[in-house]
Amino acid sequence: MKKRMLGKSGLEVSALGFGCMGMSFGYGPPMDRQQGISLIRAAFEQGVTFFDTAEAYGPFTNEELVGDAVAPFRAQVAIATKFGFKFDANGQQVGTDSRPEHIKQVAEAALKRLKVEAIDLFYQHRVDPAVPIEDVAGAVQDLIREGKVKHFGLSEAGAKTLRRAHAVQPVAAIQSEYSLWTRNPEAEVLPTCEELGIGFVPFSPLGKGFLTGKMDAQTRFDKGDFRNILPRFTPEALGANQALVELLGKVAARKKATAAQVALAWLLAQKPWIVPIPGTTKLSRLEENNGAAGIDLSADELREIETAASSIAVHGARYPEHLERRTGL
DSSP: OOEEEOBTSOOEEESSOEEOGGGTSSBSSOOOHHHHHHHHHHHHHTTOOEEEOOTTTTTTHHHHHHHHHHGGGGGGOEEEEEEOEEEOTTSOEEEEOOOHHHHHHHHHHHHHHHTOSSEEEEEESSOOTTSOHHHHHHHHHHHHHTTSEEEEEEESOOHHHHHHHHHHSOEEEEEEEOBTTBOGGGTTHHHHHHHHTBEEEEESTTGGGGGGTOOOTTOOOOTTBGGGGOGGGSHHHHHHTHHHHHHHHHHHHHHTOOHHHHHHHHHHHHOTTBOOOOOOSOHHHHHHHHHGGGOOOOHHHHHHHHHHHHTOOOOSOSSOHHHHTTSOO
16 A cells, blocks of 8 residues: 655655544444454555554543554554543543643553554544643643654644644644545645645544445444434435435446545545545455555546535534534634
8 A cells, every 4th residue: 555644744654544443432332352453453464554543432442452453563553542531430531631741641541551662643632622732732742752652643623723733843643524525624724734734634534434325314323323413314314415425436436446435535636645544343344445545536537526526515414513512623
């Protein structure tokens, strides 16, 4: 697989990373641990060198899974993890916490769970309105000076926050949701990344599975699947949004590809410093996703997708209002 540089950070990774969250969190029951380890190792064998986890996934268990899985080839991969939430005794998220002392505690715990000497990329998982972003950047800068962290990242932050953080400690990458049906970063965040030399890592690049073309109005999710609370995944919205999948399928048929591969190839074509991190629990999907790195969309095909997509109104909000409030600050 081809490599990409995350902005001007010097952090080089595979053009497609692997989002590990769904193995432990968010999409129903966690995967069998040994199967998860095997899948991560299969991703590496297919050229993936960028693995994304967080203390919140599980919580805590996903970092342990990733650490064990990549141990045989640790020096050849980059691991991204995250700080910024606080948890109660039952492991439930109970708000944000990016106080500098907490950031350093999370880093120490993550190093142990991942079984590494340094965290390659340490993201603030969500902006904490109670802590100035300059203090957050300063805390990560301290960890970088101590050799415990190599690069600083933000997740779901807005352009102003990104600038303020970058002025204190250069930001290597920002991770936010971005796909053909979630294009918010295009207005301000992507131009800011280009200006400042910051990489961009789209999470949910397949629209939490929707852009694969495998869902319709009859699709139902496991009771533990967080898509059950997302307005965009009601039966009505799933039915109304099929036009996007039909567009991808039309292009895919000509390319002898799948809708998912075209959705990922579209993201890769937007900027050379964009590195999507699709996730899966299935080997067949892993192979399909990674195949997107070899698909080149022509200028005419990109124009066709852009023209058609711009006329399609996406139905349903990305998150319920109480969750949307903690994004894009």
